[in-house]
Amino acid sequence: MQKMQDDTVTLRLLAPDDALAYRALRLRALAEHPEAFTSSAGDEAEKPLAWSVQRLGADAARPHDFFIGAFRGGLLVGMVGLQGRYRPKERHNATVVGLYVAPEAAGQGLGWALMQALLARARSLPGLAQLDLTVTEGSPKAQGLYARCGFAVWGVLPRAIRVAGRDHAKVHMALALR
Numbered sequence: 001m002q003k004m005q006d007d008t009v010t011l012r013l014l015a016p017d018d019a020l021a022y023r024a025l026r027l028r029a030l031a032e033h034p035e036a037f038t039s040s041a042g043d044e045a046e047k048p049l050a051w052s053v054q055r056l057g058a059d060a061a062r063p064h065d066f067f068i069g070a071f072r073g074g075l076l077v078g079m080v081g082l083q084g085r086y087r088p089k090e091r092h093n094a095t096v097v098g099l100y101v102a103p104e105a106a107g108q109g110l111g112w113a114l115m116q117a118l119l120a121r122a123r124s125l126p127g128l129a130q131l132d133l134t135v136t137e138g139s140p141k142a143q144g145l146y147a148r149c150g151f152a153v154w155g156v157l158p159r160a161i162r163v164a165g166r167d168h169a170k171v172h173m174a175l176a177l178r
Contacts, residue, residue, distance in 0.1 A: 026079075136169070
């Protein structure tokens with residue numbers, strides 16, 4: 001792991017030019033914490049870089065989709081995303097996805113800062129009224145962070161994912177923006 005030379009943190013929207021760093025950090029997150037994500041490192045590694053470029057690009061048809069990155073010393077060390085739902089009856093909802101802070105940057109409030117930046121942007125988007133997310137049961141730090149951000153548990157899906165033959169439940173949480 002690389003030691004951070006510069007402690008200055010910058011949060012900003014990720015753009016297509018960030019695709020290589022985003023992809024690397026995403027694959028790292030999926031490999032280090034397979035139980036925390038529904039995507040798998042193996043499946044995601046097979047996707048071309050163009051997939052990440054497209055995911056980070058602005059799309060007028062998908063105005064609620066974005067990723068925010070945390071940069072320290074010029075390196076991407078954390079990220080979180082929002083994915084909207086675009087069927088007419090669901091357009092007021094979006095899902096928080098992919099929150100990850102690299103271990104060398106953990107414990108310094110970056111998860112909180114990323115979530116606050118995401119929430120501020122989400123609240124500024126017209127028509128967006130509610131966010132949801134899932135967190136793996138037995139992840140008290142992550143669930144506590146989301147609760148401090150205002151998310152409330154509304155249910156648990158048992159055996160939601162299976163990693164290395166072991167089942168994990170997903171806790172469903174929601175937050176009304178308006």
